[in-house]
Amino acid sequence: MSSGGRRRDPKVIWVFLAPAISFYAFFFLYPTFEAFRISLYSWSGFGFDTAVYVGLANFTKALRDKWLLLAFTNNLLIMIVGGALLFSAALFFAVALTNRRIKGRTFFKTVIFLPHIINPIGVALLWVFILQPRFGMLNVLLRSVGLEDFTQVWLGSRGLAMACIIFIIVWYVIGFYMVLLIAGVEGIPGDLYAAARVDGANEWQVFWRITFPLLRDVLVIGMIYWMISALKIFGEVWALTRGQPANSTHTITTYMMQQALPYQSTVFHMGYGTAIAVLLFGLVFCVSLLFFRLSRKEALEY
Amino acid sequence: MASPTTRLFYLLFLLTFLSTCGTEEPTPAETVPQEEELPPDPNAIVLDIFHPFSVGASIQPELARQGRRFVRQNPQYRIKWTWAGSESVQRLRARLNAGDPPDAALNADAFLVTMARQGLALPLDTYLEGQNYEEDSRWLDTFWPGLMHNSHVANGAHGAHFYGIPWSAHVSGIYYNKGLFERRGYAVPTTWSQLVNLCQTIRDQVHIPCFEADNFNGYNARLLLYIATRYLGNDVLYDTATNRSGTSWTNDPGFLKVAEMTQDFATQHYTRGWQGNRWPVGQMDWANEGAAMILMPTWLPSELRDVKAEDFIMDLFPFPAIEGATGNPTVSEIKFNGWFIPKGAKNPDGAMQLIKFLSSRQTQEENVKAGGVPPAIKGVSLPEGVEGARPILAGDGGMPFAAGLDADAADWLQTVLYPLNDQLMIGLITPTQFIAQLQEEHDVFYAAQAAEHGGNL
Numbered sequence: 018m019s020s021g022g023r024r025r026d027p028k029v030i031w032v033f034l035a036p037a038i039s040f041y042a043f044f045f046l047y048p049t050f051e052a053f054r055i056s057l058y059s060w061s062g063f064g065f066d067t068a069v070y071v072g073l074a075n076f077t078k079a080l081r082d083k084w085l086l087l088a089f090t091n092n093l094l095i096m097i098v099g100g101a102l103l104f105s106a107a108l109f110f111a112v113a114l115t116n117r118r119i120k121g122r123t124f125f126k127t128v129i130f131l132p133h134i135i136n137p138i139g140v141a142l143l144w145v146f147i148l149q150p151r152f153g154m155l156n157v158l159l160r161s162v163g164l165e166d167f168t169q170v171w172l173g174s175r176g177l178a179m180a181c182i183i184f185i186i187v188w189y190v191i192g193f194y195m196v197l198l199i200a201g202v203e204g205i206p207g208d209l210y211a212a213a214r215v216d217g218a219n220e221w222q223v224f225w226r227i228t229f230p231l232l233r234d235v236l237v238i239g240m241i242y243w244m245i246s247a248l249k250i251f252g253e254v255w256a257l258t259r260g261q262p263a264n265s266t267h268t269i270t271t272y273m274m275q276q277a278l279p280y281q282s283t284v285f286h287m288g289y290g291t292a293i294a295v296l297l298f299g300l301v302f303c304v305s306l307l308f309f310r311l312s313r314k315e316a317l318e319y
Numbered sequence: 320m321a322s323p324t325t326r327l328f329y330l331l332f333l334l335t336f337l338s339t340c341g342t343e344e345p346t347p348a349e350t351v352p353q354e355e356e357l358p359p360d361p362n363a364i365v366l367d368i369f370h371p372f373s374v375g376a377s378i379q380p381e382l383a384r385q386g387r388r389f390v391r392q393n394p395q396y397r398i399k400w401t402w403a404g405s406e407s408v409q410r411l412r413a414r415l416n417a418g419d420p421p422d423a424a425l426n427a428d429a430f431l432v433t434m435a436r437q438g439l440a441l442p443l444d445t446y447l448e449g450q451n452y453e454e455d456s457r458w459l460d461t462f463w464p465g466l467m468h469n470s471h472v473a474n475g476a477h478g479a480h481f482y483g484i485p486w487s488a489h490v491s492g493i494y495y496n497k498g499l500f501e502r503r504g505y506a507v508p509t510t511w512s513q514l515v516n517l518c519q520t521i522r523d524q525v526h527i528p529c530f531e532a533d534n535f536n537g538y539n540a541r542l543l544l545y546i547a548t549r550y551l552g553n554d555v556l557y558d559t560a561t562n563r564s565g566t567s568w569t570n571d572p573g574f575l576k577v578a579e580m581t582q583d584f585a586t587q588h589y590t591r592g593w594q595g596n597r598w599p600v601g602q603m604d605w606a607n608e609g610a611a612m613i614l615m616p617t618w619l620p621s622e623l624r625d626v627k628a629e630d631f632i633m634d635l636f637p638f639p640a641i642e643g644a645t646g647n648p649t650v651s652e653i654k655f656n657g658w659f660i661p662k663g664a665k666n667p668d669g670a671m672q673l674i675k676f677l678s679s680r681q682t683q684e685e686n687v688k689a690g691g692v693p694p695a696i697k698g699v700s701l702p703e704g705v706e707g708a709r710p711i712l713a714g715d716g717g718m719p720f721a722a723g724l725d726a727d728a729a730d731w732l733q734t735v736l737y738p739l740n741d742q743l744m745i746g747l748i749t750p751t752q753f754i755a756q757l758q759e760e761h762d763v764f765y766a767a768q769a770a771e772h773g774g775n776l
Contacts, residue, residue, distance in 0.1 A: 061437065065416060074771065149600050149604075169592075170592035172595045173594030262534050262745065263739075264536075283729040286730075
């Protein structure tokens, strides 16, 4: 019997949808609306009767705030420099580890993916000890092989600390993106490769003419996901440097945290911190729109 | 048939599983006789108490035990503890905003000042004028004198009153490796030149750096703030930083001298690469004889309880006086963690009765023994590693942390001084550049403040 003739009662649909909608409204829409409202006040976060309505002043302050600009620049650095490093390495591993001539592929996949299953704070603390200048593993190793001159104050020098953060984040997430790209590579029909080889294509040509173009959709999705993650990055930076030295490694989220929910300080700028959160929401929203727009594009057929 | 690897895996799994079976030996904690829980009493007054410890952290179990003892002595009460952990300020904020304040909450003195100014903490003078728990003294007089200066908020929303009851006391000073000092016959320095000479001697003789630190900018700035206090006076520093006097950073040549002394000392005597330490790596390195000294508050010994070597002995001495300087030669930072009664608390009297019990000589002594928490009251022994703080606590010359800027200009510290001080200490900018940039950032900061709040911090 066909089900196409059954009448759908809209009331029933709403009854079933109501719990989910209520849940969504209460735990997402309402807090989001509240965040927008709070961002219009100068408020410490304690007792709303002390809040002063300031209109868009928090937003204009944010646009002039040099520390926030520096934090945003750091997000962009993570996104662009980290992204270039991440996708070139993840793509290399994905292609290499789908090559049947390479032995121990499962082992290498596991090793590369392993960091991603650890809690990011745990990873960051591990690196804090590895990079400690005096007894950290890296400097000790460099000294032991006679490379004393290459020892560094890894997390304490302004430019170097950001470079370390980018490297650690890439090291942490590369397994995830590698798996994503492996799924893409394995989805490419083998007969395309066979046909290319019959036509005399070498490995390099096969990669650029077949693998790379047919991975486009997966790469785009991966990159947009990375952009969103890079904008929202928090835990690793907070645990590694807490925005130091000299406020040079703050990202938008760590700076927002320092403003609204400070650590060992009585700086309480809930209104301003929330305005930063709203700006971040806008940024992530735009990137997400881009994601949906690009993912709607017709997929390549093969 | 399973492969040898799979069989090995099964075997290991089985062994792991079997190792968890069988009769378990009682852990030491379980062998300690547990105090009997009190039966619920529907007629009892429930005291809603908010504390920043996590369950099991520091002396939380001891505090809970003291609470049960209080209830046994005062059966009309029951205590509902909220062990809020590291997110305590956020959780407290949620409670206050929801109109459901606890009856009492514990936090740092600078935080209580913020609460008092916003009208969210109640004045406590009447209670402090009464008798202490042992009923042998006025309660106010039992605390270390410097602590009560920090509790007194002149511009509280309810007027000039005491708004906090100290629970633990802290001062900052220079911690030193006492064993090393004794072995080498080093004298504790009392003047700046003695300290500088001692650092030189230590580096020549022992080949270890003198001062350890980490990348927490609030801790780092302590060196500059102390030198400024000694060299120019804490009032000059406070007034300039809070924009209350005609003094500016560039007008007074003393500030340049302070910056020069700070940079010289940090670049010559701090551990190489100290700024790459992330808390608590610096502290741990120091406790493992990585350096001879560290400038820290008295919570250091309790932080290091579980990581320092058994035979590592530490003590502290006050930041030395600077010869020929016009500032305060002996003043030291002093602060407390203490209780306040939030506005709207349902049982303030009951909460104060509990707080009085928790500041009795017996409970404060228990805190010292259980977790090395320095007591807020006089007449109680000080924990190991804090004995050197006694003259600072007993004297009347304490100043709030960061010369009071921690409570009154935290924003200025975070956005103006700390980032520049880090650069000065690392040697990225010269003292002259530091002063020039400090003035510039200071002016920008107060111009923005004036635009936003009419100049008030």
